[in-house]
Amino acid sequence: MSFHLTMEPWVPDAVQMLVARASANPPTGVTGVSPCLGSVLFTYDPDASDRMTVRAGIAEILRNTDWRGATPIPAPTVWHLPTAFGGDHGPDLNAVAGLTGLGPDAVVRMITDTPLRVLAIGFAPGQPYLGLLPEALNLPRMSEINPQVPYGAIALAISQLVLFANPSPTGWRQVARTAFRPYQPDAPAPLPLSAGDEVRLIPVGAGEMDALLSSGDPMGGARQEVRG
Amino acid sequence: MSDLILIQTAPGHSIQDLGRSGLRNMGLSRGGAADPLALHEAAALLGHRAPVAALEMAGMGGTFAVTAPTRIALTGAPMRAKIGTRDIQWNASHTLHPGEHLIIGAVTAGTYGYLTAAGGFATPEVLNSRSTHRTAGLIFDLQDGMRLPLLPDPNADASPMGLRPDNRFEGGDIRFIAGPQTDLFGIETLTRFQATAFTRSATANRQGVRLDADTAPFRADMPDGFLSDFILEGDLQMTGDGRPYVLLCECQTIGGYPRIGTVIDADLPRIAQAPMGASLRFRMITLDQADDIAARYAKDIAALSRRATPLIRDPATIPDLLSYQLISGMITGHEPEEQI
Numbered sequence: 001m002s003f004h005l006t007m008e009p010w011v012p013d014a015v016q017m018l019v020a021r022a023s024a025n026p027p028t029g030v031t032g033v034s035p036c037l038g039s040v041l042f043t044y045d046p047d048a049s050d051r052m053t054v055r056a057g058i059a060e061i062l063r064n065t066d067w068r069g070a071t072p073i074p075a076p077t078v079w080h081l082p083t084a085f086g087g088d089h090g091p092d093l094n095a096v097a098g099l100t101g102l103g104p105d106a107v108v109r110m111i112t113d114t115p116l117r118v119l120a121i122g123f124a125p126g127q128p129y130l131g132l133l134p135e136a137l138n139l140p141r142m143s144e145i146n147p148q149v150p151y152g153a154i155a156l157a158i159s160q161l162v163l164f165a166n167p168s169p170t171g172w173r174q175v176a177r178t179a180f181r182p183y184q185p186d187a188p189a190p191l192p193l194s195a196g197d198e199v200r201l202i203p204v205g206a207g208e209m210d211a212l213l214s215s216g217d218p219m220g221g222a223r224q225e226v227r228g
Numbered sequence: 229m230s231d232l233i234l235i236q237t238a239p240g241h242s243i244q245d246l247g248r249s250g251l252r253n254m255g256l257s258r259g260g261a262a263d264p265l266a267l268h269e270a271a272a273l274l275g276h277r278a279p280v281a282a283l284e285m286a287g288m289g290g291t292f293a294v295t296a297p298t299r300i301a302l303t304g305a306p307m308r309a310k311i312g313t314r315d316i317q318w319n320a321s322h323t324l325h326p327g328e329h330l331i332i333g334a335v336t337a338g339t340y341g342y343l344t345a346a347g348g349f350a351t352p353e354v355l356n357s358r359s360t361h362r363t364a365g366l367i368f369d370l371q372d373g374m375r376l377p378l379l380p381d382p383n384a385d386a387s388p389m390g391l392r393p394d395n396r397f398e399g400g401d402i403r404f405i406a407g408p409q410t411d412l413f414g415i416e417t418l419t420r421f422q423a424t425a426f427t428r429s430a431t432a433n434r435q436g437v438r439l440d441a442d443t444a445p446f447r448a449d450m451p452d453g454f455l456s457d458f459i460l461e462g463d464l465q466m467t468g469d470g471r472p473y474v475l476l477c478e479c480q481t482i483g484g485y486p487r488i489g490t491v492i493d494a495d496l497p498r499i500a501q502a503p504m505g506a507s508l509r510f511r512m513i514t515l516d517q518a519d520d521i522a523a524r525y526a527k528d529i530a531a532l533s534r535r536a537t538p539l540i541r542d543p544a545t546i547p548d549l550l551s552y553q554l555i556s557g558m559i560t561g562h563e564p565e566e567q568i
Contacts, residue, residue, distance in 0.1 A: 002408045002457070004455070005450075005451055005454055005455060006451050006452070006453045006454060006455060007453060007455055011455075031250070032250055032252070032253070034252050034253035034458065035253070036455075036456070036457050036458045036482060037455045037456055037457065037482075038455040038457065039408070039455075039457055039458070041252070041458050043250070046519070046522060046523065046526075050519070051515060051519060120482060121253060121254055121255045122252070122253075122255040122458070122480070122481040122482035123255060123456075123480045123481060123482045123483070124255055124363065124364070124480060124481075125254060125255040125256045125364045125365075126254065126255050127255050129456075129482075138453075140452065140453065141484075158453045158455075165255075166365075183255075183364075183365075185354070185364070185365050185366060190355075191254045191255075195253065
């Protein structure tokens with residue numbers, strides 16, 4: 001079920017609402033309901049159902065709802081992630097500041113004031129897409145690929161942030177870095193984040209970030225707040 | 229119980245079972261065998277109810293031994309194989325005895341060959357699978373001299389079996405279905421894509437296979453700020469230069485490039501196995517056709533064990549024939565095939 005090909009302010013809320021409804025009451029034979037940025041993927045067991053039945057079940061959930069008027073569902077979990085902006089930890093912050101005309105401090109404030117949500121997890125294991133940022137930060141991807149950002153890089157494009165799980169090439173602009181690893185293969189819970197979680201980026205200095213990175217703790221000083 | 233000894237392994241070797249399904253919302257693609265059908269064939273040959281973890285060998289085999297008599301199955305891309313100096317049949321099961329060397333050479337067609345030892349490898353499981361998934365950092369490192377423990381063989385006395393070789397190792401015709409982005413390509417591009425004879429590029433691995441053709445790029449009409457979306461195994465993705473890739477078992481799970489369609493599961497082994505330079509053509513089918521093919525494919529897999537037939541061995545090739553108690557019916561499947 002694809003809501004929109006491009007990002008609109010209502011799209012993440014619509015995706016979240018459909019996932020919540022379909023997970024609570026899945027159509028016959030549906031084995032998985034997975035959120036992406038503008039779409040929801042349904043998987044089903046062909047021995048238990050068929051394509052027509054699943055389609056009809058999804059259509060039933062979609063009926064009589066104003067999806068463009070969807071409102072966010074409160075996050076069950078909030079992650080507070082120490083994050084260093086600019087400098088070596090965010091080499092593209094000044095470019096973002098220039099392109100938006102906001103200045104680096106205002107860009108950082110705008111990002112840290114936004115209650116980000118995990119819109120989707122993917123590309124690499126555990127890697128979250130976070131959003132949405134205010135429209136003022138709606139920048140296209142770069143035309144040139146940055147050959148490598150480090151793990152923990154937080155990069156910006158199309159009103160979203162990606163927190164890189166591994167070193168990776170990207171067309172997104174790296175504005176910050178965190179020591180939090182969204183994929184911890186050796187931990188009892190290797191994938192701490194879930195789609196729908198709220199994420200707040202807490203600014204710290206470059207020196208503090210260096211210490212968090214060199215400590216090797218994959219939680220990177222993150223604090224998890226569970227809301228009742 | 230036996231260990232399989234890796235006397236000589238190769239860089240393209242990894243432990244693979246059917247992989248980790250259903251973890252897409254965690255960003256983990258299935259991984260697992262690049263040619264899952266080969267694992268089902270091994271299960272049929274060994275009399276296993278379900279596939280077990282096997283050794284996947286890309287392009288090149290190795291040398292192996294065992295610490296106790298062990299049934300093995302050789303499936304997937306055919307490779308030259310010998311026990312000691314005696315050539316043995318591919319797509320078949322055999323018994324390997326301690327002291328014998330199983331020597332597997334290069335592929336003669338296809339890309340991924342599989343060595344399955346009865347019972348399967350007892351290597352550590354992570355997220356319910358023993359598969360190495362390199363892009364996820366889930367790696368069981370293989371080294372020369374290593375001993376891989378095996379789980380008990382549920383059917384240790386079974387005779388060697390064979391399956392008729394399949395023809396999925398030389399490229400061919402591939403069927404795909406439309407996906408959510410197919411319409412972005414326009415009918416002319418979609419028609420041209422289906423009329424093009426592609427060759428499997430040298431750029432290929434478990435994440436995907438690039439397709440080469442001497443033709444104009446296949447471009448989609450994408451809006452600015454086009455949203456990334458889920459990738460499915462088999463997606464036919466056009467990269468920025470309009471060149472197609474078929475994404476395979478170890479692909480990333482979300483991507484921003486447009487996809488002209490998705491290759492059906494039944495034809496994915498043919499893509500994964502296509503050797504460099506093999507010719508591939510693509511034909512779009514309807515969802516109804518795809519559903520019918522999927523149901524038939526599942527039935528065909530379930531029927532594999534009934535298609536396995538006992539290996540007929542030429543008595544002239546059995547060393548020391550007179551030592552066998554042919555009359556007493558004591559043939560156990562443990563007969564030494566070749567001693568070093």
